[in-house]
Amino acid sequence: MATNRDDDAFDALIAEARADRPGPDLLARVLADAAEVQAAQTKPRVVVPTRRLWLAGALGAIGGWGAASGIVAAGVMGLAVGFYAPDEIDLWLGGDTLSFGETSYAITPDLGELWTEGDDV
Amino acid sequence: MVQGDAELGALEDGALMVLFANGDPGAARVLSERLLPRAFRHAARVLGDRSEAEDVAQEAMLRLWRAAPDWRTDGAAKPSTWLHKVVANLTIDRLRRSGRSVELGDDDFADDAPGAEARLMQAGRLDALDAALATLPDRQRQAVVLRHIEDLSNPEIAEVLGVGVEAVESLTARGKRALKAALSGQKEALGYGDE
Numbered sequence: 572m573a574t575n576r577d578d579d580a581f582d583a584l585i586a587e588a589r590a591d592r593p594g595p596d597l598l599a600r601v602l603a604d605a606a607e608v609q610a611a612q613t614k615p616r617v618v619v620p621t622r623r624l625w626l627a628g629a630l631g632a633i634g635g636w637g638a639a640s641g642i643v644a645a646g647v648m649g650l651a652v653g654f655y656a657p658d659e660i661d662l663w664l665g666g667d668t669l670s671f672g673e674t675s676y677a678i679t680p681d682l683g684e685l686w687t688e689g690d691d692v
Numbered sequence: 693m694v695q696g697d698a699e700l701g702a703l704e705d706g707a708l709m710v711l712f713a714n715g716d717p718g719a720a721r722v723l724s725e726r727l728l729p730r731a732f733r734h735a736a737r738v739l740g741d742r743s744e745a746e747d748v749a750q751e752a753m754l755r756l757w758r759a760a761p762d763w764r765t766d767g768a769a770k771p772s773t774w775l776h777k778v779v780a781n782l783t784i785d786r787l788r789r790s791g792r793s794v795e796l797g798d799d800d801f802a803d804d805a806p807g808a809e810a811r812l813m814q815a816g817r818l819d820a821l822d823a824a825l826a827t828l829p830d831r832q833r834q835a836v837v838l839r840h841i842e843d844l845s846n847p848e849i850a851e852v853l854g855v856g857v858e859a860v861e862s863l864t865a866r867g868k869r870a871l872k873a874a875l876s877g878q879k880e881a882l883g884y885g886d887e
Contacts, residue, residue, distance in 0.1 A: 581872055584821055588841045591818060593732040597746045601728055601753045605712070605720035608757040613715035 697722075705771040706763065713760040720757070727772055728753060730842055731779050737837040738783040738830075740822035748786065752778040769851065776844065777852045780834050787830060794829045824874035831855075832867035839864045 633639060700708065700722045712719040731752045736745035755778050756771065769777075787793040825833050834853060838844045839860075844852070849860045 577872070577876065581875065584817065584875070585840050588733065588737060588818060588821055589843075591733050591736065592729050593742075593746055593749065597732065597750060598724060598728060600750055601724050602720060604750065604754045605724065605757050606717075608754070608760075609712060609715060609717070609720065612713065612761055 706765040709756075709760050709763040709771055710765060712757065713763065723756075723771070724753065727756070727775055730772060731775050734776055734779045734837055734842060735783055737822060737825055737841060738780075738833055739786060740819075740826050744786065748779060748782045751782060770848075773844070773848050773851055776838060776842065776848075780852050783834075784830055792826070794827070794833075820875070824871055827874045828867055828870050832863050832870065835860055835863035836867035836871055840868065 633642070697718065700711070700716075700718050703711070703722075705723060705726065708719045708723050712723065728749060731749040732745055735748040735752075736742055739745050739748065752775055756775055759774070763771075784793070825836065828836065831853060835849055838849045838852060839846070846857050846860045846864070849864070850857045853860065853863075855863075
């Protein structure tokens with residue numbers, strides 16, 4: 572049966588074990604490991620710039636693929652309406668349009684006039 | 693940002709882990725001063741070999757440094773508990789590899805292991821303690837060291853050993869009895885002989 576003195580002896584031995592310490596050399600080794608790991612972990616990462624295609628840049632400027640598809644759809648729709656119903660568009664806009672049925676507006680001098688000057692070609 | 697010694701000393705271990713991961717050079721020193729003696733004592737008492745215990749403690753601390761970038765301060769294990777778990781696994785591996793492992797038997801402890809008494813007679817006080825601890829089954833030994841020498845709570849020991857809290861209570865109670873029994877005949881060697 573354990574006596575009080577046995578308990579005291581046991582407690583003293585445990586207290587001695589609690590005070591046990593490693594040698595200073597071990598601390599130096601552990602700190603060297605820590606410095607090595609820390610240097611590797613905190614090394615600045617080299618960011619390699621990726622080449623972006625010009626199309627990606629253009630898409631980004633207008634708002635991405637969603638915006639691009641909207642613009643294309645609107646263009647196709649306008650072309651279709653102008654092609655299949657030019658007279659109605661002309662009517663809505665008070666005749667101020669150019670359709671395939673008209674020859675042209677006289678924005679530039681008629682080439683024919685350059686060729687025929689004074690009835691001479 | 694590099695912090696001063698007083699500031700670092702006031703921080704908890706988890707916060708120091710985060711600082712270490714962020715490159716603070718003082719965090720490793722403060723953590724090592726706090727945790728390395730614990731890792732060493734745990735390994736030394738379980739293995740009964742100081743040189744081997746130093747290797748285990750160094751390896752466990754190295755794993756701690758490597759775990760720092762992924763360390764979470766919100767609910768993750770305390771670094772000290774995490775470290776004891778690594779030490780427990782490393783020491784169990786070493787004991788098994790070297791054939792020194794003592795498994796739990798029907799009697800739950802093996803205080804009549806051959807050679808234990810002879811070792812106790814010749815050893816110094818801490819060596820005598822290690823020799824007595826070596827007679828305990830591995831888990832009992834781990835539980836006794838963590839409870840009585842490292843002062844861990846039963847839930848912390850349960851986490852380290854991967855068992856339930858009730859099992860820890862049983863392991864520490866039986867382990868302490870077995871340890872006292874192993875030491876009882878060695879009062880002369882321990883310097884506690886009758887006067």
